Amino acid sequence: MTISWPAHLFMVGCGNMAGAMLTRWLASGLDPACVTVLRPSGKAVADGVHVITAIPATLPKGATVLLGMKPQQIAAVAIDLAPLLHADTVLISILAGTTLDSLRTHFPRPEAAIRVMPNTPVSVGLGVCALYSDPKTPDTARHAVDGLMQPLGLVEWIDDETQFNLVTALSGCGPAYLFRFTDALAAAGQALGLQEGQAARLALATVQGAATLAAQSPDSPGMLADRVASPGGMTRKGMDVLDQDTALLSLLTETLRAARDRGIEMAALK
Numbered sequence: 001m002t003i004s005w006p007a008h009l010f011m012v013g014c015g016n017m018a019g020a021m022l023t024r025w026l027a028s029g030l031d032p033a034c035v036t037v038l039r040p041s042g043k044a045v046a047d048g049v050h051v052i053t054a055i056p057a058t059l060p061k062g063a064t065v066l067l068g069m070k071p072q073q074i075a076a077v078a079i080d081l082a083p084l085l086h087a088d089t090v091l092i093s094i095l096a097g098t099t100l101d102s103l104r105t106h107f108p109r110p111e112a113a114i115r116v117m118p119n120t121p122v123s124v125g126l127g128v129c130a131l132y133s134d135p136k137t138p139d140t141a142r143h144a145v146d147g148l149m150q151p152l153g154l155v156e157w158i159d160d161e162t163q164f165n166l167v168t169a170l171s172g173c174g175p176a177y178l179f180r181f182t183d184a185l186a187a188a189g190q191a192l193g194l195q196e197g198q199a200a201r202l203a204l205a206t207v208q209g210a211a212t213l214a215a216q217s218p219d220s221p222g223m224l225a226d227r228v229a230s231p232g233g234m235t236r237k238g239m240d241v242l243d244q245d246t247a248l249l250s251l252l253t254e255t256l257r258a259a260r261d262r263g264i265e266m267a268a269l270k
Contacts, residue, residue, distance in 0.1 A: 003028065003029065003030075003147055003148070003150065003151060004144060004147055005025075005029070005030050005031065006034070006063070006064035006090070006144070006148065007034065007060065007062055007063070008034055008035075008036070008060045008062070008063040009034060009035045009036070009063070009064050010035075010036050010059055010063050010064070010065045010066070011035065011037045011038065011065075011068055012038045012065065012066065012067050012069050012077055013037075013038065013039065013067070013068040013069035013073075014037045014039055014045050015068060015069075017068065017118060017120065018066065018068030018094060019123075020118070020121075020122050020127075021066075021068075021094075021122050021152060022035070022045065022049070023046070023123045024122050024123050024124070024151055024152050025151060025152075026046055026049075027125075028151040031048075032046055032047060032048030032049045033050075035048075036049075036050045036051075036052060037050070037051045037052070038051075038053075038054070038055060039052070039053065040053055055081050055084070056084075057084075059084045059085065059086075059089070061086050061088060061089075062086075062089070063090075064089075064092065064144075064145075065081075065089055065091050065092065065110075066092045066093075067091070067093040067094065067095055067103075068094050068095075069095075070095075071095040071096055071098050071266060074098060074103075074106055075106065078107060081107070082106060082107045082108070082109070085107055085109045085110050086109060086110070087110065087111050088110075088111070088112075089109065089110040090110065090112045090141050090144065090145065091107055091110040091112060091113045091114070092115075093113070093114070093115050094116050094117065094118060096168060096172070096263055096266060097165065097262075097264070097265075097266030097269075098115070098267065099115075099161065100113055100132065100133070100134055102267070103115070104136075111136060111137065111138055111141070112137045112138055112141030112142075112145075113134070113136070114131060114132070114133040114137060114142070114145050115131065115132045115161075115164060116131050116145070116149065117129070117130045117131075117164065117167065117171070118172070119171055119172050119173075119174065119175050121153065122153055125151060125152060126153050127153035127154070128154045128156065128171040128172075128174075129149040129153065129154070129155050129156070130156050130157075130164065130168070130171060130172070131146070131149065131155065131156070131157050131158065132157065132158040132161050133145075164263075165261075165263030165267075166256065166260045168259070168263055169255075169256040169257075169259035169260040169263065173259045177252075177255060178207070181207075182203050182207045183203075185203040185207070186199040186202070186203035186204070187199070189202065189203065225239065
């Protein structure tokens with residue numbers, strides 16, 4: 001894959017999510033000398049990446065700026081950072097619950113402002129990046145950011161920003177739910193008599209293999225499940241528990257609703 005890397009990437013914050021993105025970009029060929037990370041702790045990020053502890057006096061024209069700090073810090077960061085941005089600055093935000101209007105209010109100069117919601121598997125190139133921008137953002141910037149996200153995994157543009165919190169709840173938060181499911185699958189095996197370590201290994205390998213198969217198969221996951229669950233067999237008997245009164249669907253719907261609604265609440269607090 002040929003990627004047109006930004007001439008300079010300035011990252012505000014480098015926590016779990018931003019750090020996962022940077023890890024993958026560096027592994028995919030991004031020159032660390034072109035990256036500056038603002039990190040109040042001053043803790044090193046990666047070999048060759050310049051880390052600073054305060055907002056600098058200037059930024060290069062045409063820089064790409066990625067906001068990766070805590071969402072509630074946006075107003076404080078904007079006081080010193082907003083005056084440094086130019087019309088041609090590409091502004092990327094991974095701040096959950098922070099709308100594009102809020103971004104443009106705090107950072108009015110850049111023409112290009114794009115929301116991105118990645119998930120942590122981006123660190124191994126198997127993540128999901130949901131993107132949204134408005135008509136003010138030039139197509140050239142949209143294409144550049146789209147290309148920047150490609151090494152991270154699946155890239156999906158959202159047409160309606162009101163759906164962004166829901167997409168975040170599904171794909172942004174989803175890995176945590178899958179991790180929890182995997183732990184529960186292992187714990188259930190252990191509760192019924194398997195050795196702890198063995199149950200954990202079996203559960204993790206099962207989830208990994210099933211996800212890989214689902215990703216490569218032309219059939220839907222539902223069809224794959226029914227194919228495994230022959231009538232009267234062990235799998236079908238277990239699935240009857242998950243399917244009874246749509247128990248699993250109801251649980252996941254409520255899970256996503258709770259996460260989505262929290263995103264809406266967070267946006268209202270800004």
